[in-house]
């Protein structure tokens with residue numbers, strides 16, 4: 405099939421590359437000329453395992469095209485994906501200006517039937533707004549042209565985006581238009597093997613499904629963080645509690661890891677957006693508000709540990725920091741807990757000596773050159789001359805470090821571990837002051 409994808413960010417690029425790999429012909433449209441020029445030469449603007457190879461293959465085999473020419477994009481595909489950003493407004497609700505601008509462009513240039521697919525995470529009611537925008541433009545042009553607007557939310561995780569997209573656990577299609585449903589089933593047929601993963605529903609339910617999924621996951625995390633804080637005060641170990649409750653299949657082991665708060669481009673934004681949506685329809689979403697409040701507090705936890713350890717005397721101290729990205733296998737720093745930590749450390753007069761396997765560039769881009777931030781190129785280099793070690797991201801190499809080396813390097817044998825990577829008893833036996841999440845001290 406011929407497909408056009410507007411917005412070549414995380415979601416758009418991964419979706420385009422995976423569809424091309426499955427045999428479809430995909431035209432990628434973005435307004436960023438630099439990004440499009442780079443992609444034509446195989447330069448991938450983000451770090452995502454497996455993506456580069458797919459993009460290069462699709463381009464080489466002529467099934468993946470890149471352009472800034474929107475009219476060309478509209479002419480290309482019968483299916484038109486909208487995968488542009490929906491940044492939060494000042495009040496936390498999703499800003500739809502880019503989504504509606506693409507809808508307008510499609511309506512201005514289309515000459516035949518189009519299925520317009522909302523892939524961006526958008527508030528309930530957006531498909532109706534997209535439909536109204538297209539109808540409004542077509543009314544002035546050619547009202548005989550037909551189209552359908554479909555909600556098809558994305559459930560991929562950063563760091564595993566390619567495989568999530570290739571092997572979806574469900575394909576949610578929000579439409580009541582039978583022709584559009586048929587086209588969507590055809591498009592996803594290569595990914596819909598073994599058993600039927602397609603779930604067809606009305607468009608508003610599909611839109612809410614996306615928010616409900618992310619908010620449920622964020623709720624699990626905030627719940628566990630709350631339990632961890634309680635465990636700490638009660639002298640219990642949250643890691644034992646986690647195993648104890650995860651063994652109940654109704655709860656399950658996934659997404660119940662306590663830590664230094666959730667980050668990324670999805671959970672914080674989506675929880676806030678659903679709170680705003682609820683308020684707009686006159687409902688007080690008390691649970692969601694608490695999920696957000698607990699997460700906000702959790703992100704300050706690591707600083708509180710280190711500040712308490714050094715009795716408020718952090719000025720002039722150097723802190724080794726392992727892990728900057730909001731989670732492993734990505735270079736994404738959006739809403740990362742490391743940012744809250746670093747900013748608090750700087751405000752207290754401490755220096756940060758940080759290492760992350762992928763997010764150094766992004767950190768440099770965000771914070772620029774500053775005397776109190778040194779980005780180093782190894783775990784070991786981060787420790788040199790440091791007073792303490794802190795960990796924000798559970799990258800694999802951090803799981804089994806050489807503890808005697810760490811002890812030799814640090815001025816004070818203290819580890820503040822925001823991801824519960826180590827065993828507190830073992831840390832104590834090795835002579836460390838060890839602070840985990842919900843594990844006592």
Ligand code: UGA
Nearest residue numbers: 558559560561562625659660661663666667668670730731
């Ligand atoms: C999330 C969802 O997991 C995807 O299903 C969804 O498609 C995506 O948002 C989206 O809306 O696009 P992502 O933001 O890539 O994916 O990252 P996650 O792996 O979900 O992690 C989010 C945050 O939660 C990270 O900061 C992670 O450290 C934290 N987390 C996760 C915990 O603190 N504890 C856990 O048990 C799991």
